[in-house]
Amino acid sequence: MTPLLSSPAWKNLERHARDLHDRHLRDLFGTDPLRFQRLSVRWNDWLLDLSKQRITPETLPLLAELWNTADVPGWIARMRAGDPLNHTEGRAVLHMALRNFSPPPQSPAAISPQGGQKHLGRPGVFLGQASSPINVDGRDVMPDVRAVLDKMRGFCDAIHSGHWRSATGEPISDIVSIGIGGSDLGPRMATQALAAHHVPHLRVHYVANLDGADLATTLAGLAPRTTLFIIASKTFTTQETMQNAVSARAWLTTALGETAVSRHFVAISTALDRVAAFGIDPDNAFAFWDWVGGRFSVWSAIGLPLALAIGFEKFTALLAGARAMDEHFFSAPPLENLPALLAFIELWNTDFLGLQTRALLPYSESLGLLPRYLQQLEMESLGKQTDRDGQPVGCPTQPIVWGEPGTNGQHAFYQLLHQGGRALSCEFIACREADFPLAGHHAKLLANCFAQSAALMQGKTAAEASAELAAAVPPAPTFLAPYKVFPGNQSSTTLLLPKLDPHTLGALIAMYEHKVFTLGVLWNLNAFDQWGVEYGKQIANSLLPMIEGKTPVTNIDSSTAGLIAACK
Helix, strand or coil, X not given: CCHHXXXXXXXXXXXXXXXXXXXXXXXXXXXXXXXXXXXXXXXXXXXXXXXXXXXXXXXHHHHHHHHHHCCHHHHHHHHHCCCCCECCCCECCCHHHHHCECCCXXXXXXXXXXXXXXXXXXXXXXXXXXXXXXXXXXXXXXXXXXXXXXXXXXXXXXXXXXXXXXCCCCECCEEEEECCHHHCHHHHHHHHHCHHHCCCXXXXXXXXXXXXHHHHHHHCCCCXXXXXXXXECCCCCCXXXXXXXXXXXXHHHHHHCHHHHHHHEEEECCCHHHHHHHCCCHHHEECCCCCCCHHHCCCCHHHHHHHHHHCHHHHHHHHHHHHHHHHHHHHCCHHHCHHHHHHHHHHHHHHHCCCCEEEEEXXXXXXXXXXXXXXHHHHHHHCCCECCCCCECCCCCCCEEEECCCCHHHHCCHHHHHHCCCCCEEEEEEECCCCCCCCCCHHHHHHHHHHHHHHHHHCEXXXXXXXXXXXXXXXXXXXXXXXXXXXXCCEEEEEEECCCCHHHHHHHHHHHHHHHHHHHHHCXXXXXXXXXXXXXXXXXXXXXXXXXXXXXXXXXXXXXXXXXXXXX
């Protein structure tokens, strides 16, 4: 059992939860006119409003006791020191090293590589000096991080300037990133989120699904002579990625021949022998390291398609935003610390209020992929019931994350949120300013966002519903009153951001990364392995030759055998 469960801090929270059990959010607001001021936190120009969560001003200090009880500061120090916190795989956890740089210079030197095909990086032009050395096994990793980022800068400049030419001598117009999971979701989400900041005349596409429909529909509108592929696979053996890569290669060589591969494919991989066997020049491979987990890797070479989409200077702004959130997380006390507060609320809702799901509701079309991204970041990291000591955790851990941008979701599942009889938590995200400022849109968007959180909190009583019907002109039928009752008392958080730009997005992603880290410590979980993912892969590999008819259908359950037979 996780040690925290037997601590005085946990017992205090259990008693506090019992005291709050029958208190409605509407009443909590009614008895405390300063509730918003007491339960909202500002960081720079961000606002985190926790006042619509089912808590009182006493709740957060009780939750903050867990911070020291679980020694979160000690675990932060171990992470920063490069200790192998991923103990089941013997790996350090150092994604924050990828943005460990001082502020950028005012006018970084431009790169104009000769020919644009090899040796695209040039040292000393990235973000200034590393803020501090970060060691893994006694070796500072920051020179390697700088080298890869400088190489990315050179490559981006070569593509954007037209120095990189296709096999037919034309500039590249389309980038197709082929990856899966962490090699896809982070850059894909961020590329959509920063659509207002895209480089003109270059389109970036993403392919991940093993289903051929994903690749086929992407390639349908592209021209082989001006398309470049980025293959993201650390080992260059990932089944989904390599099957899509092989099919993309066939599409290209059918049109342009085998010699075109080196001009139309680059790799994000450390398996240089496999990269070369595929036909990619190893000089056009970008490295990343086993101390960066896939779902934490958007800051690394995995972010290359994003850097191409927005330009490298804006990619450095993304890193700078993440760095700012790192510094906030490492230094702010827990009751002023955004990642810590989000972790506390998640644990409170999950383990003390029994809420099993969290609806993530960004009122931003640009953040439409954020729910999918956080599904992996949070559910793959924390969806576990075995603790660091190999024992059952003893309490529920990560809730199910789901969601859809507003206002679309209002016309889909909000009915259940309001009157479906299921208690859950909601997380609203909005921006003060629009990234696409069309007249008449943004104020209405904000009005809907704030209205939904208010309605979920306060609800509508039977008396209020009846009075509303009686006041209608003409008066509405009284039998409608029960249908217009809303229980309310649904917990929600609202995060109000200034404007969606690269710096803000970098800080937002890093905030959720540190939230995951904090919950991993509190629940005594290894948040950086994913053995549950591996098991399904093992079974798939054993079934493939049966489906292909290469081996008999044996030693499997009758249902799976029947499904295979039905496909023949």
